[in-house]
Amino acid sequence: MDIPIEKKRFDAKKIGYIIGGLAILALIIFVLISSTGNSKLNVEKERISIANATQGVFQENIPVNGIVLPITTIYLDALEGGRVEEKFVEDGAIMKKGDPILRLSNTDLELSLVNQETQVYNLLTQMQISQNAARQNTINRVNQFTDVENSLIEAKRVYDLNKKLYDKDAVARQDLIQAENNYNYQKERMALSKQILAQDSIAVKIESGQAQNSYARTQNALELMRRKVADLVVRAPVDGQLTSLDAEIGQSKNKGERLGQIDVLSGFKVRADIDEHYISRIYTGQKGSFNYNGERYTLEIKKVYTQVTNGRFQVDMVFEKVAEGIRRGQTLQIRLALSDEKQALLIPKGGFFQKTGGNWIFKVSEDGNTAYRVDITLGSQNTEYYEVLSGLEPGDKVITSSYDNYGDVQELVLKE
Structure with missing residues (x-):
């Protein structure tokens, strides 16, 4: 007697179709969720810089480089042309007023x-x-x-x-x-x-x-x-140090030609180069500061040269107190103040600005596990801080390091 065989409802082929369909459905759902929700990226905390927004004293300043020069420089020009017959001193000599430097001959x-x-x-x-x-x-x-x-x-x-x-x-x-x-x-x-x-x-x-x-x-x-x-005998017009002497025995010098200079050693000044963007905001009396040998020194602008060359102009600054041991030709990194001191909300400067332009920043959540975008408005800046006008509160934690690897991610998951 024949035994009827019960037909199976799901064979292997049907099961495969079902699994494939479910996978496609899951993918569609994931894409939909990804497109409608915030994209996230895992970031290790040790690879980022987190800073606090703090209330503090703010002063807008810019970094400038300055070169230490003598307080006064007297240029030596040939009052009469002639042939160099004799040199009485060499470059670098300390001179007294009236001391002979060199002698020219003019038949x-x-x-x-x-x-x-x-x-x-x-x-x-x-x-x-x-x-x-x-x-x-x-x-x-x-x-x-x-x-x-x-x-x-x-x-x-x-x-x-x-x-x-x-x-x-x-x-x-x-x-x-x-x-x-x-x-x-x-x-x-x-x-x-x-x-x-x-x-x-x-x-x-x-x-x-x-x-x-x-x-x-x-x-x-x-x-x-x-x-x-x-005048064929060139003499020192003031006490000082002879520098940049350009004359050799037998060399012919024309009338008015530069022979060298005398640097007055009674003090120093600093000549700084500044970007022409700030020319309308620079004036005499402005102050700058620099650190030297662990101490902070102050400079004051005494003269502004308004001629612009290669996008930069120069200013002369004098010391309120001359730093001990400073020498002619030294380069100083100066912070030049552009405004008075005021109270402001501050965040440290960092690489985030190159990506965001200061329009937004990643703010760290209270539990410290995530960071999300928030819109901000920045005001002035100095060498250390940005002034925050809106978008943050004192005590907020923000990521200030570079955002170059984050793309369009909306949220960061912070991992230990």
Whole structure:
């Protein structure tokens, strides 16, 4: 007798179809959940930097590099061109005002000095000859005046005598008239002699003054020429250290060419380069600070150079207190203050800014196991902190390290 065989409801093939369908369904559900929910990424805590948002004193500043320079630098230029004949000192020497540095030779200038001296001596000789001639002429005119004066006295005496004798009928009228005419003639000669002598005195004074002025001008020209020749010896204009001396024996230097410089050692200043972006916010009196040998020192801007070169401009800063042991040519890292101090919510600077632009940040949950995106608004910044205007509260923990590997992840799962 045949035994009926019960047909199985699920064979292996059907089971395979069911499992495959369930897998596809699970995948679809996962994709839907992933697209509608927050994407997550596991991150090890030791690979990230977590910082607190804190309330504190904030001052906007920028980092700038400065070079220590002497407080004053005097440049040495060739006042006259010439050939370097002798060097009295070498680069780096400590100089006193007036000490010779080097000597130039200039044959044309020295020959001009000789010609100028000869001209002065010739003019002086001519002046002496003219003065002697003027004195002799004055003597002759005085002698002539004396003769005329004597003739007038004699003519008056004869006239007065003849007049008395005529009144007594002792002389003829003809003699009286002759004596009177001679007397009047001598008076006219006397008046003319006085006029000539006065004009001669005026002419002598004018000629002497002109000669003196001409001599003085020639003397001034000679002194100027002597100073020009003396300038061939280059001397230190102030006390200080000779630096950047560029002159060798036998080398020719043109007039006005830079020979070197004298650095005044009474103090130092710092010349800093600043990005042109800040040029409208930099002014004299602003302060900066730097650390040196474990101490903090303050600088103040004394001069702003508004000329922009390669996107940067320069400022000169002076020390409120000079750091002991600081030397010319040292480079200092300075924090230049752009604002006054104020209270603000702060977060440390970090690599997150390059990814977010300061528009959002990962905030750590209270249990410390996750971190999620929050929108924030940042204000000013300095070398250490960002000023937070909104989005965070004091005590909030945020991730400040780089977000380059996070892509568009919305939430981080923090693992130990």
